[in-house]
Amino acid sequence: MTLRDWLNGCALARVDALALLRELAGVDHATVLAHPLRALDAAARQRLDAAAARLRDGEPLAYVLGWREFHGLRLQVNPAVLVPRPDTELLVDFVLQRYAAGDAPNLLDLGTGSGAIAVSLAHALPAARVWAVDASAAALEVAQANARALLPPARAPLRLLQGDWLAALPADAPRFDCIVSNPPYVAAGDPHLPALRHEPSLALVGAQPSADGLADLRRIVRDAPAHLSRGGWLALEHGHDQARAVRALLAARGLQQVHSLKDLAGIARVSAGRLGSGAMPPRNATRNGIWQTS
Template identity: 55%
Template sequence: MHVLGWRRTELITRDHEPLAEAAVARFEALSARRLAGEPIAQLTGKREFFGLEFDVTSDVLIPRPETELLVELALKAIADAPGARVLDLGTGTGAIAISIAHTRPDARVWAVDRSPAALDVARRNASALLGPQRAGGPLAFIESDWTANIDPSLLFEAIVSNPPYIASDDPHLEQGDLRFEPRGALTDDADGLSAIRAIIETAPFLLANSGALWLEHGYDQAESVRALLQARGFTDVRSMCDLAGIERCSGGRFTA
């Protein structure tokens, strides 16, 4: 479908047509790269997330289905807040921020990343999926190491993040798709919790009263993340499971 530019139905209805040699060569070249382990999302440059199709490059983490839970939790947190402000830390492709903005056109969303290359990808996705006018308005992009460059006068009804949470010694970093994704988006080069600690420590300064913080984390980190949230003074702390039944996101609310 990608090589030919065909829809899925055309693979059936046009199966009698001979293929151009250039198309065959391109297909075989992409197949060889896939056999070497390169992710399909990077081969096609696309990945579907929350019903939207995002551009993907080697500069960003590939959006994954389990992260859709984070979007759902953010939308639930701002369900009763017209014009809510939402902060997405470590936006990458912009998948989380754009999905929230697409679903809640009244919300104002800030997307943060320390990587200029990642922000370029996110801006392109925002322009394609939300339109140029919206990409320059209620959806704003900030280059920042987590909350360092965020205007302290901004207060958010919800803060969400899918930070690097894989421990530096995790063997999965050298396996499968992860080998081709930016290491800084996968691991903190420590115990997998340093970015989460930093976000939990500073988030209360940027949350509106009773604002919510939700974090994606590893399959075995829920208990540790809940403990960090509770120690920082968050209430209603809990973890939510993804479709595989794994505690994938933890969060709570902060009341000054």
């Protein structure tokens, strides 16, 4: 079988077929164009056919290849973690805009999954102290592998913690200069869920799916401000139709300078607010407590 025969018969989008040829058969696009009649050996063809069947079944290309590029880094991924999305780079950029390379802020990534956000921040800010939380032990293994592979050995290790959002933090955790999160925010019954069936439901809808998808965002907005330093930012990714609701949650929690950031398509996908310089919310009184910032 020739390269052209396989491409014409695989029933995949051309971009996916070319990616498989490159990764699994070592054949780049230029070779396909210049030598379409080159023969595929049997072993390569077997690998390509198996991978093509997984893609036709709707599995993300990133799982089939075992990696996805995010913020310039090649992250390992597997079905234990959400495939990192380009939109989430907005959250990383939000933090990086606030610091120079030598700064040493305390940063927290809630729901780290593959470690996409936390590892990118630790990579770009070598002196930062980066903490990351996830409820899933299998996801934390992926984050750990990415931290080991992508961060220089001399860098302080990421603090990876398993647990339920802010409750995962030990009592001696510092206050954070930025808390970022891309939490589950897909509404129960969302029509896109069947197409996302290969990704973990804990990452998409969370442990307790809600009709508006805001359950985990509400919990994070309720509990995170008590862990911010003065002037610290809470920045959250959310769905394309949730910006107004998330801004309202942040403002109701007393955060200041509440605003949203738009993705490349002009859609507000991240909203953020800042702890004022007044009274600090007590950490042990945030569950139902009320506090004000001046």
